[in-house]
Amino acid sequence: MTFLQEKTLAAQVRSDFPILNERVHDKPLVYLDNAATSQKPIAVLDALRHYYEHDNANVHRGAHTLSARATDAYEGARDKVAAFVNAASRQEIVYTRNASEAINIVAYAWGLNNLQAGDEIILTVMEHHSNLVPWQLIAARTGAVIKHVQLNEEEGLDFEHFKSLLSEKTKLVSVVYVSNTLGCINPVHEICTEAHKVGARVLIDACQAVPHMQVDVQAIDCDWLVASGHKMCAPTGIGFLYGKLDVLRSMPPFFGGGEMIADVYLDHSTYADLPHKFEAGTPAIAEAIALGAAVDYLTNIGMDKIHAYEEELTAHLFQRLAEIPNLRIYGTKPDARGRGRAALASFTAGELHPHDLSTLLDHEGIAIRSGHHCTQPLHRLLNAPGSARASLYFYNTHEEIDQFIEALKSTIEFFSGMMN
Missing domain, CATH: 3.90.1150.10 (Aspartate Aminotransferase, domain 1)
Incomplete structure (x- = not known):
């Protein structure tokens, strides 16, 4: 063009x-501060206003009309996000407050239950604090060891150094798709391919990728991917965690409370199916609906x-x-x-x-x-x-x-x- x-x-x-x-x-x-947060189009602002003016009610389980309309819009937005990143199932999309919360869900629901002393976590030196601090906390509690991929001469990711760090001890690789400081676009598909060869799981921080390019989680073949709505024309307070269905099913809940349960007894509880197992409490309903509007807006362009x-x-x-x-x-x-x-x-x-x-x-x-x-x-x-x-x-x-x-x-x- x-x-x-x-x-x-x-x-x-x-x-x-x-x-x-x-x-x-x-x-x-x-x-020119779009890496920190994007601005919001009228379509997104209208979606927020419409919900509060016409459909304001809590989602799920409600029998009245407003609740049904709110639920349809809320879950419809999940379908839009799933299609936007080409998830294999809508159940693979978990709403979160932001990407930081999404990473913490993986860190605590998966990391605490799968990492032990001597296991290795591979990060990079370019990671955002939200993809460093959670793993530092988990490593301190499990005895896992964190290793960091260095930069190459062009100040991008040193892929050969990454491959040299992989071993049978590697249990997790968590890397940024696009660096918010260096601007480099990392070879996430190749990273997943090499990590899976040694049996490691891979999390991709796609906050700076999802708003700017086509992201296909099935083509990347990552185990998890996270993004924040506010960087992709949606409101603050909403983001999402993508996870492969079998991986999410293997993870226990992180938050407990309403919405994420099937049945509750005085001495034990059973949990809802995906994705609601990870969505405790009243969610950010309007923000999720507006995230769907943002996805529509970007898709239409x-x-x-x-x-x-x-x-x-x-x-x-x-x-x-x-x-x-x-x-x-x-x-x-x-x-x-x-x-x-x-x-x-x-x-x-x-x-x-x-x-x-x-x-x-x-x-x-x-x-x-x-x-x-x-x-x-x-x-x-x-x-x-x-x-x-x-x-x-x-x-x-x-x-x-x-x-x-x-x-x-x-x-x-x-x-x-x-x-x-």
Whole structure:
């Protein structure tokens, strides 16, 4: 597709996001913090409002009309999510508050019951804290040993090092699909293939993948995959855990309470079938329904179209960043067409602190992220106390990238003048 065709697409979808009309410090908002959270289209906002205005009732077991309508919408959204990631069954999709909760369910429901002293867990040095801390806690309780895959010379995942860590002691591999700091896209299918050869289970953190590209859990052949709704145009407070049916059936419940039971007695209980075994208590009904609306919205645009446009934005972003001297950009580099990495760039600009940089850019209406992006170990490895990060989504434009670059140049020049 040509630039003009995709630019027309961007213009069409921008009208679906009211917040993009906001002004910040009396400047038009340029929102480049999409790796932290995406903005929400009108269709998603309408789904939330519709539920509360027309169908507000608790789901399951209710005999009245509102409960039936709420249940249909809630479970219908699960069907949409299952189709979106090509799960083999709707029972393989468990609603969670976020990806962190999904990882913790696997850590405690599977990890505590399957790991023991001497077993090995393989993570990577680029993992988000939500895919590090739970396994550290489980390792401390079980005696399992954590090993970390290092970076290669291009600051991507060292696949050969990963293979060298695998052994009969490996019981779990848990890796990020797309790094929220380095932007690298990891070979998750190949990782699953190699891990399964030694009998290990594999969890994929797909928070930065599901919103931006077609994700097929059956093609990847992972045992679990997690994602957060708020990064894919859905509200906060909703995410999902995908798990292979046999793996989820082998796991005991993590949370106990209402909804996840079959029968309760004073001295014991039996549990509901999947996926409700892992969904205790009144769920985030409106948020789940709105997640389904977000899936519809993304599907109607087409994930292939979104991914292709983001590649074009990535190419433009990196071409413009290359104009700025002494800018240290972390992670693998895209090719000339923007392929090979995610649509984000984490960087440092000499002695200029990332927080100062982002604060000054905010005064120009430009929203970027600064800090360690929940990857403190990675930043230590890179010898960086933090970084600035600009992250794109399909509603961003070439012009917004240009505005960001010009403001970035001016900010760096301003600080350079002060230091001199």
